[in-house]
Amino acid sequence: MTDSIDSRHAQSRAGAPGLAGVQGLASAEARAGAQRRAEGPALSRRRFLGVSASLAAGAVVAGDALPAPAQAAGAAVAGGAPRAGPVAAAGPEPRADPPASAEGKALVAITLDLEMARNFPRWEDTHWDYEKGNLNEETKRYAVEAARRVKARGGVIHFFAVGRALEQEKVDWLQDIVRAGHPVGNHTYDHVYVLATKPEEIQYRFQRAPWLIEGKTPAEVIRENIRLTTAALKARLGIEPAGFRTPGGFANGLEGRPDVQRMLLELGFPWVSCKYPAHPYGEPGKEPAPEVLAGIVKAQEAAQPFAYPTGLIDVPMSPISDIGAFRNARWKLARFLEAVRLGVEWAIERRAVFDLLCHPSVMYVMDPEMRAFELVCDLVERARDRAALADLGTIASRVAKAKAGETEEKKDR
Numbered sequence: 001m002t003d004s005i006d007s008r009h010a011q012s013r014a015g016a017p018g019l020a021g022v023q024g025l026a027s028a029e030a031r032a033g034a035q036r037r038a039e040g041p042a043l044s045r046r047r048f049l050g051v052s053a054s055l056a057a058g059a060v061v062a063g064d065a066l067p068a069p070a071q072a073a074g075a076a077v078a079g080g081a082p083r084a085g086p087v088a089a090a091g092p093e094p095r096a097d098p099p100a101s102a103e104g105k106a107l108v109a110i111t112l113d114l115e116m117a118r119n120f121p122r123w124e125d126t127h128w129d130y131e132k133g134n135l136n137e138e139t140k141r142y143a144v145e146a147a148r149r150v151k152a153r154g155g156v157i158h159f160f161a162v163g164r165a166l167e168q169e170k171v172d173w174l175q176d177i178v179r180a181g182h183p184v185g186n187h188t189y190d191h192v193y194v195l196a197t198k199p200e201e202i203q204y205r206f207q208r209a210p211w212l213i214e215g216k217t218p219a220e221v222i223r224e225n226i227r228l229t230t231a232a233l234k235a236r237l238g239i240e241p242a243g244f245r246t247p248g249g250f251a252n253g254l255e256g257r258p259d260v261q262r263m264l265l266e267l268g269f270p271w272v273s274c275k276y277p278a279h280p281y282g283e284p285g286k287e288p289a290p291e292v293l294a295g296i297v298k299a300q301e302a303a304q305p306f307a308y309p310t311g312l313i314d315v316p317m318s319p320i321s322d323i324g325a326f327r328n329a330r331w332k333l334a335r336f337l338e339a340v341r342l343g344v345e346w347a348i349e350r351r352a353v354f355d356l357l358c359h360p361s362v363m364y365v366m367d368p369e370m371r372a373f374e375l376v377c378d379l380v381e382r383a384r385d386r387a388a389l390a391d392l393g394t395i396a397s398r399v400a401k402a403k404a405g406e407t408e409e410k411k412d413r
């Protein structure tokens, strides 16, 4: 699915003239990426297949823009040395006991990533790539109101914040959100690509200002970017991060990158939200064909929470994200609502998990009435004792519990 994903990115970027991200790209991959973008939607099928063949599986699809090489590189193959996953005691932990009411139910999460997004509010907007934490007033207002509404329906929103947003003068709006009981997780400081192995892949900001990371390896930059966010959450909100979400999502999650899994465990995260399974998008700007919606429903299976051999738990993002629907597929709101409804219904029928990923910076433009969140709350309410709204920590603890059960069983044998 990398091919179609990449073509979407190509398409969306071609739509934004004078893209800043193209500047200063040094590597061959970057140049190839630029070429792909330049070709845009007119990408011939042959060229398209050629490009897709050259790409590794699992591009960045769910979240917002990462440097071009990051999009091409994607996640890797299987692997990962087994290792018990004890976690720093100081770190955030999944709730020991999920609310009894969550047992045997579908768990449905609404998550909002607090960052600005390229192509929003205006299609030609790309400067956010360099200042993703510079949240505008609309974004903050939308986040506050969404939290209020979901809480009124008996749930919480799980937020993930880029650390740089905590440099803003006022964070009282986010303090209020925290006080109301909504968890806020770590989304790195600058929205960095955690699988980067080359400096130019890490983030646009560091392509323009490489002196900021001079002399450091990508792994060091990434680790520091995550650590600083935890420090910022502590300093300005007085909280430990409620989990970690990777900027972008990877079709194979962190498979094949036990180094990154271990780094996250070491930084105090027993669970993360990294995987965004591949799925069809259809033709950008066109109504999704039934096969596209069916493909998105099918992808829910691959979006169920699980543990890596290192012990790290992943609570994947459930397709389709707002970015996927509104930027990549260029859908209208009604189609996004339809896809979300189908995904949530799939999860409710199977007592499974659905983790809606949205960005207030996108949603205030595309869904000002917050119909997506009202829809999710309606579906859960109508399902009565078959479903509950949940945060990702609760979902992760269900996996941890199942894992503990398995271990017990083994001991008994």
Ligand SMILES: [Zn+2]
Residues within 6 Å of the ligand: 063, 064, 113, 115, 187, 191, 246, 247, 248
């Ligand atoms: Zn993000």
